Amino acid sequence: MKTLFDKIWDTHIVSKLESGSDVLYIDRHFIHEVTSPQAFAGLRQRGLPIFRKEKIIATADHNVPTLNQHLPISEKLSRHQVDTLIENCKLNDIELYGLGHPYQGIVHVIGPELGITRPGMTIVCGDSHTSTHGAFGCVAFGIGTSQIEQVMATQCLILNKPKTMRINIEGILQKDISAKDIILFIASTLTTSGGTGYFIEYAGSTVRALSMEARMTICNMSIEMGARGGIIAPDETTFKYIKGKPFAPKGAMYEQALDYWKTLYSEKDASFDKEYHFNAADIEPMLTYGTNPGMGIKISQTIPHVQEVNNPLELEKSLAYMGLKSGIPLVGLPINYVFIGSCTNSRIEDLRIVAEYVKDKQKAPNVQAMIVPGSKQVERQAKAEGLDKILEAAGFELREPGCSACLGMNEDKIPPGEYCLSTSNRNYEGRQGPGARTILGSPLTAAASAIAGKIVDIRTINS
Amino acid sequence: MEKFNTIQSSAVPLPIENMDTDQIIPARFLKATTREGFGDHLFRDWRYKADGSPNQDFILNNSVYKGEILVAGKNFGCGSSREHAVWAIYDYGFKVVISSFFADIFKSNALNNGLLPLVVSDDFLHLIFTEIEKDAATKILVDLKQQTVEIAHQQTVFEIDSYKKMCLLNGYDDIDYLLTLKDKIEQFEKEQVLF
Numbered sequence: 269m270k271t272l273f274d275k276i277w278d279t280h281i282v283s284k285l286e287s288g289s290d291v292l293y294i295d296r297h298f299i300h301e302v303t304s305p306q307a308f309a310g311l312r313q314r315g316l317p318i319f320r321k322e323k324i325i326a327t328a329d330h331n332v333p334t335l336n337q338h339l340p341i342s343e344k345l346s347r348h349q350v351d352t353l354i355e356n357c358k359l360n361d362i363e364l365y366g367l368g369h370p371y372q373g374i375v376h377v378i379g380p381e382l383g384i385t386r387p388g389m390t391i392v393c394g395d396s397h398t399s400t401h402g403a404f405g406c407v408a409f410g411i412g413t414s415q416i417e418q419v420m421a422t423q424c425l426i427l428n429k430p431k432t433m434r435i436n437i438e439g440i441l442q443k444d445i446s447a448k449d450i451i452l453f454i455a456s457t458l459t460t461s462g463g464t465g466y467f468i469e470y471a472g473s474t475v476r477a478l479s480m481e482a483r484m485t486i487c488n489m490s491i492e493m494g495a496r497g498g499i500i501a502p503d504e505t506t507f508k509y510i511k512g513k514p515f516a517p518k519g520a521m522y523e524q525a526l527d528y529w530k531t532l533y534s535e536k537d538a539s540f541d542k543e544y545h546f547n548a549a550d551i552e553p554m555l556t557y558g559t560n561p562g563m564g565i566k567i568s569q570t571i572p573h574v575q576e577v578n579n580p581l582e583l584e585k586s587l588a589y590m591g592l593k594s595g596i597p598l599v600g601l602p603i604n605y606v607f608i609g610s611c612t613n614s615r616i617e618d619l620r621i622v623a624e625y626v627k628d629k630q631k632a633p634n635v636q637a638m639i640v641p642g643s644k645q646v647e648r649q650a651k652a653e654g655l656d657k658i659l660e661a662a663g664f665e666l667r668e669p670g671c672s673a674c675l676g677m678n679e680d681k682i683p684p685g686e687y688c689l690s691t692s693n694r695n696y697e698g699r700q701g702p703g704a705r706t707i708l709g710s711p712l713t714a715a716a717s718a719i720a721g722k723i724v725d726i727r728t729i730n731s
Numbered sequence: 732m733e734k735f736n737t738i739q740s741s742a743v744p745l746p747i748e749n750m751d752t753d754q755i756i757p758a759r760f761l762k763a764t765t766r767e768g769f770g771d772h773l774f775r776d777w778r779y780k781a782d783g784s785p786n787q788d789f790i791l792n793n794s795v796y797k798g799e800i801l802v803a804g805k806n807f808g809c810g811s812s813r814e815h816a817v818w819a820i821y822d823y824g825f826k827v828v829i830s831s832f833f834a835d836i837f838k839s840n841a842l843n844n845g846l847l848p849l850v851v852s853d854d855f856l857h858l859i860f861t862e863i864e865k866d867a868a869t870k871i872l873v874d875l876k877q878q879t880v881e882i883a884h885q886q887t888v889f890e891i892d893s894y895k896k897m898c899l900l901n902g903y904d905d906i907d908y909l910l911t912l913k914d915k916i917e918q919f920e921k922e923q924v925l926f
């Protein structure tokens with residue numbers, strides 16, 4: 269009996285190799301400015317054309333400023349990289365939602381909101397968080413630049429089929445607990461390598477009750493456990509979300525699509541190579557204390573001691589970098605930076621949660637609070653709802669769309685030695701800038717901590 | 732891609748687990764539009780202090796350790812899919828990375844660039860670290876055809892996908908092979924119904 273993942277994978281096999289690898293057909297290919305230039309150059313060197321240009325969608329996100337996007341990019345190398353994307357798309361007649369375009373945004377935010385990401389597809393992008401798209405019941409995963417070139421040349425990849433894992437989460441979440449807490453909780457159990465070699469299906473009543481945006485937050489961080497991707501079976505929530513989106517099938521086509529999408533689930537007795545069970549009621553607001561996303565604790569817990577972890581050396585090294593100690597809680601830690609954004613938490617629901625909390629409050633004077641919408645569409649929606657006014661009145665800086673301080677590549681960086689409570693997905697050393705100390709948490713925890721000027725447990729405030 | 736056959740070399744030990752690609756090459760060095768020159772920024776923030784001077788405690792700055800083989804702790808290459816990490820390692824001069832566990836995307840990126848990600852058992856990895864610690868000049872012999880790796884007269888066999896092995900030995904890459912399937916791919920497209 270087939271799993272959801274098997275169903276999609278198997279219908280995309282073009283050919284099988286003697287070695288057991290599959291030649292897999294790719295339905296959608298997203299590209300951005302950082303990992304694509306060498307692939308375009310490679311094709312040119314080989315004298316090969318783009319095989320299916322209509323299956324490629326491009327955007328500029330990683331390396332763009334989030335202020336004054338109407339002006340030329342001031343940093344020379346960044347500008348050159350973004351210009352190279354424009355040039356490559358023009359030469360090859362590829363659809364580009366670059367700076368200034370009403371659809372521009374973080375690649376994993378725009379695919380879903382435009383209705384380009386749909387159930388049953390195979391989707392790739394030169395970016396590990398391509399796993400985000402799996403929330404729609406498609407097989408989506410990150411690839412390297414050589415593979416970008418392969419997909420550009422042939423619309424196929426040679427891959428070994430991953431093993432399957434199912435993570436079941438049952439029950440009702442406590443108040444103020446969000447998808448981000450769920451996935452940080454799971455990552456803290458599985459560790460940063462616990463999912464390596466697997467494709468993870470998230471299932472159970474807790475997942476079924478989540479919105480599409482929350483499901484994306486969960487699938488987004490599958491890669492933080494080493495998994496190739498995450499997937500959630502499509503259901504009414506999914507179908508309703510897609511309906512009416514700019515590129516979604518319309519009319520009779522939508523009805524036909526719906527018939528097919530409804531066949532996309534894991535059969536009752538499908539077997540998975542590995543299975544985990546979690547109880548929603550066990551999940552608290554989560555935070556990371558270390559330098560990989562698996563190093564997380566419940567907000568009521570204290571940072572573990574070396575005796576309590578599998579890798580004492582790594583713990584010592586991380587704590588030295590973070591300037592933290594075993595045995596202390598994170599609550600009460602003063603923070604000067606809050607970053608709300610990234611492909612994990614920059615959608616309209618995230619902005620609404622933050623705005624609702626900070627309404628009629630003021631951020632602490634020591635805090636710089638950056639809030640970066642995932643796309644132009646999110647930005648427009650936020651403005652239409654008046655969220656911009658609320659955020660700005662609270663002292664939050666609402667910027668223009670991009671990856672921003674999620675990665676220390678563009679102008680938005682966290683200074684060395686500073687703590688940043690961040691809603692992004694990675695807390696590796698230097699991820700937000702050299703020496704920056706990242707603590708990952710949910711948008712609500714980030715908002716509340718920005719107001720308090722230190723890390724706070726939202727439950728004690730709201731009770 | 733260059734052909735890979737056998738390599739005999741001393742090695743650089745890096746016994747750190749969960750080495751992520753943000754450490755291998757920090758994001759601010761990903762602005763280039765070519766594949767060259769990334770070796771200069773390999774492990775940048777570990778290799779150099781904030782003021783730009785070399786960090787003498789970091790292994791790459793210790794002239795005792797050199798060679799074409801990097802020996803790394805478990806779960807090497809996790810995190811971002813940036814192939815720049817592989818380009819940086821290769822450009823620096825490594826042809827092989829030995830570890831007991833690699834992150835998936837890193838492994839596939841390595842194989843696509845002629846860098847061999849060689850998986851050994853935890854015990855054998857430990858043996859390699861111990862031998863290098865005893866004598867930094869100890870040579871490791873990697874034979875791809877035989878799928879063996881040898882150090883201090885101890886040998887073990889490693890696994891590699893047979894197709895990928897053929898590619899490495901001959902210097903072929905996936906595009907060369909995929910192009911031969913063009914008819915099949917077009918046939919697949921004709922039959923596919925996509926919503």
Ligand code: SF4
Nearest residue numbers: 397610611671674675
């Ligand atoms: S927001 Fe961060 S994680 Fe997401 S695509 Fe951009 S850099 Fe990558």
